[in-house]
Amino acid sequence: MTATNLLDNRPLTIADLAGLTCTDGGQLAYSHVQRLLKLIALIGTGLTYNETALTIATYLHDWGAYPCYQQPGVEHALRSRQVVETLILPRLNLTETEVGIILETIEYHDYRDQRPVTSVEAVLLREADFLDFLGVIGLVREYAHGPKELITACNQVLKRRELIQNRFTLPVAREMAAIRLTRLDQCLMWLRDESFNFI
Secondary structure, three states: OOHHHHOOOOOOOHHHHHHHHHHHHHHHHHHHHHHHHHHHHHHOOOOOOOHHHHHHHHHHOOHHHOOOOOOOOOOHHHHHHHHHHHHHHHHOOOOHHHHHHHHHHHHOOOOOOOOOOOOHHHHHHHHHHHHOOOHHHHHHHHHHHOOOOHHHHHHHHHHHHHHHOOOOOOHHHHHHHHHHHHHHHHHHHHHHHHOOOOO
């Protein structure tokens, strides 16, 4: 039984979603969301977007990857949308427009998803999520997730870097990505040097 099942049937709040993200997803998931919210504020400067809908989507975007919600054969972004659409959104006081924004933003956030998005909110979450895979934090995240094989983790970092590096559309996100890519390259160089290429 997850924390979601333990709550009564009252309407949910963003504070509830934050608590459930931490309980069901763990500290790594909660910290990831906090970094994304900071990144969204930075890369979204000057843009008009629904902050409430985007905050909700940010808390919920990876729920389909949590063990209590995972479903074999269903990609985590789609599974997150399914969980949110059935279990969470009916308990939030949202407009039809906000619901549409949240569902698109969650389903299309994954870096492997090449489909275009229509809302500013979806672009913001996607590009913030991309940024959180780059730089020192991206490297550390990969090693934190495992497996405990340095070569495998390093190869995954390089593969993800290749898929993400040219996909930024927002000017501030591009600038931040350039800095993080430089830092990532430097860290990988130090890693190879200190490991004598036995990563």
